[in-house]
Amino acid sequence: MTKLNILSSAVLALLVACGGGKVGTGLKAGGGVPPPPPNVTPDPPPGKTQPARVVSVDEKKDYESAMAAFKANDKASWNESSCRGSADRFAAVLRSHPKMVEAQFMVGLSFHRCNLMSDAEKAYQDAIRIKPNHGQSLSNLGEIYFRAGKVEGAKQYWDSAIKANGKLIAARVNVASLELEQMRKLAPQSPEWKKLEEDARFNLSNVLGVDSDSVTAYTLYGLIYMEGFQKNKNRLDLAKLLLDEAKKRNEKFAPLQNAYGLYYMHRNALSEALQHFQSAVEANPKFVEARMNVGLTTLGFRKYDTAKEQFSQVVSLAPKQYDAYIGLGVALRGLKDFDGAEAQYNAAQKLDSRRGEAYYNLAVLYKDFRATKQEPQASISTYNKAKDYFRQFLDKPGASPTDAAEAKEQIALIDKTVTQTQKFIQQMANQPPSAPAPKPAPGAAPGGAAPPGGTPPAGGAPPPAGGKPPKK
Numbered sequence: 001m002t003k004l005n006i007l008s009s010a011v012l013a014l015l016v017a018c019g020g021g022k023v024g025t026g027l028k029a030g031g032g033v034p035p036p037p038p039n040v041t042p043d044p045p046p047g048k049t050q051p052a053r054v055v056s057v058d059e060k061k062d063y064e065s066a067m068a069a070f071k072a073n074d075k076a077s078w079n080e081s082s083c084r085g086s087a088d089r090f091a092a093v094l095r096s097h098p099k100m101v102e103a104q105f106m107v108g109l110s111f112h113r114c115n116l117m118s119d120a121e122k123a124y125q126d127a128i129r130i131k132p133n134h135g136q137s138l139s140n141l142g143e144i145y146f147r148a149g150k151v152e153g154a155k156q157y158w159d160s161a162i163k164a165n166g167k168l169i170a171a172r173v174n175v176a177s178l179e180l181e182q183m184r185k186l187a188p189q190s191p192e193w194k195k196l197e198e199d200a201r202f203n204l205s206n207v208l209g210v211d212s213d214s215v216t217a218y219t220l221y222g223l224i225y226m227e228g229f230q231k232n233k234n235r236l237d238l239a240k241l242l243l244d245e246a247k248k249r250n251e252k253f254a255p256l257q258n259a260y261g262l263y264y265m266h267r268n269a270l271s272e273a274l275q276h277f278q279s280a281v282e283a284n285p286k287f288v289e290a291r292m293n294v295g296l297t298t299l300g301f302r303k304y305d306t307a308k309e310q311f312s313q314v315v316s317l318a319p320k321q322y323d324a325y326i327g328l329g330v331a332l333r334g335l336k337d338f339d340g341a342e343a344q345y346n347a348a349q350k351l352d353s354r355r356g357e358a359y360y361n362l363a364v365l366y367k368d369f370r371a372t373k374q375e376p377q378a379s380i381s382t383y384n385k386a387k388d389y390f391r392q393f394l395d396k397p398g399a400s401p402t403d404a405a406e407a408k409e410q411i412a413l414i415d416k417t418v419t420q421t422q423k424f425i426q427q428m429a430n431q432p433p434s435a436p437a438p439k440p441a442p443g444a445a446p447g448g449a450a451p452p453g454g455t456p457p458a459g460g461a462p463p464p465a466g467g468k469p470p471k472k
Helices: 057-075 080-096 102-114 117-129 133-146 151-164 169-183 191-210 215-226 232-249 255-264 270-283 288-300 304-318 322-334 338-351 358-371 376-395 401-430
Strands: none
Touching: 057 080, 057 102, 057 151, 080 102, 102 117, 102 133, 117 133, 133 151, 133 169, 151 169, 169 191, 169 215, 169 376, 191 215, 191 255, 215 255, 215 288, 232 255, 255 288, 255 376, 288 304, 304 322, 322 338, 322 358, 338 358, 358 376, 358 401
16 A cells, blocks of 8 residues: 555644633543533623623733733744743732633643643633633633544534634634544535535634634635535635635645645646645645645655655654655655665554554565565565565455455465466476586687687687698
8 A cells, every 4th residue: 555645634723712629631641631611601791691890900900011021922932931931920910810811811822832731731721710611711722632632522622612702713713624524534425524514614604704814714615615526526616716715815824835735636737736735835844734745746756855855854743643654665665775665664553553554565565676676485485474464454444445455466466476486496496407518628728718829710620739720
């Protein structure tokens, strides 16, 4: 399975929203996340069922001072020291005004800026203890849990955030992104697929109702319309219109360029697709998905050096990206670095032994590249090792019928090749030994060598040693 798919995941968890007893953590490997507060409801409009909140002059002054420092760091740059310093300033505000949920949220957001996720999680959880329906804290907890691999837990928090505040952009974008990923796992136009599409479009329409210039929402909307294009080509036209709207807002938005690349892939315009994938990498060198797509596309063009560079960067940025190790192995194999390729396939296998791609590619490496360069006798064990890898691939879940059938064909071909090789070796062993070369007469030149007197003319007898040729 040298086959690798162009990555087309959505703009997931791109945003960090701006705006009881001890709670456990959801950042530990395995397990779930602390449940969001039950029965989250939106705040009633001020003055309707509850009095408008009164903010004292001191509260406002202290909060604005800490916020000014936060914004200054946003314009400059963040590091761990500035993040912790900002968090301390908001914590000082909170000590004077312990019910000020906005200050508690900003403690979390200060930590979040530097990916101090454990500290950020605790701060946001403390915020929803002050106010259980604080939408921004709920939304950002969802983002933290998503990045920790707790997808179901993340969605619970995003759903709660939307219930608390339907105008939260980040939560709606991220829910729509998850729904897009679910759509890709279903048969297009199936009832469940249609339900997911409808809800994703509803969420994105709400985002654009709040922010009509949201390049993220337009990009994601375009990706949603790309789904199902195989049955309805008109969906690609609608996708292009949405991407063009995003382009009007921010042409250099990296996920937008990646989405354009996917659009042109669907149009079979591979060179143009590659240009957009490369533009996405230029706009954001840490954009893993775009680098993967550059690598995968250049593999198709057999530009193995470029593919090697891109996949190496992905492995550095995202060491748990399984497909990057497979892609890097294919690139190294194309560069005839077979040991390097095998090392990458083994690394992928260790990362996730349940997936079959590493076993398939190891089988191909041994069958088509290592065995063919060996002497007949040595090649037999190499072919059998390839056969074993194909069998292991067939034991893994998730192989498509086409890939499984191909693996079985390869096993049958290996059996045939090994049988033929064994017959050839036996035939060679059964051949009678070659007759020994006749011994040269005394004084004659060694076998095949010209005599000391020079090379005789074709068909003529050599002259006697030291003598002259006879006269004609």
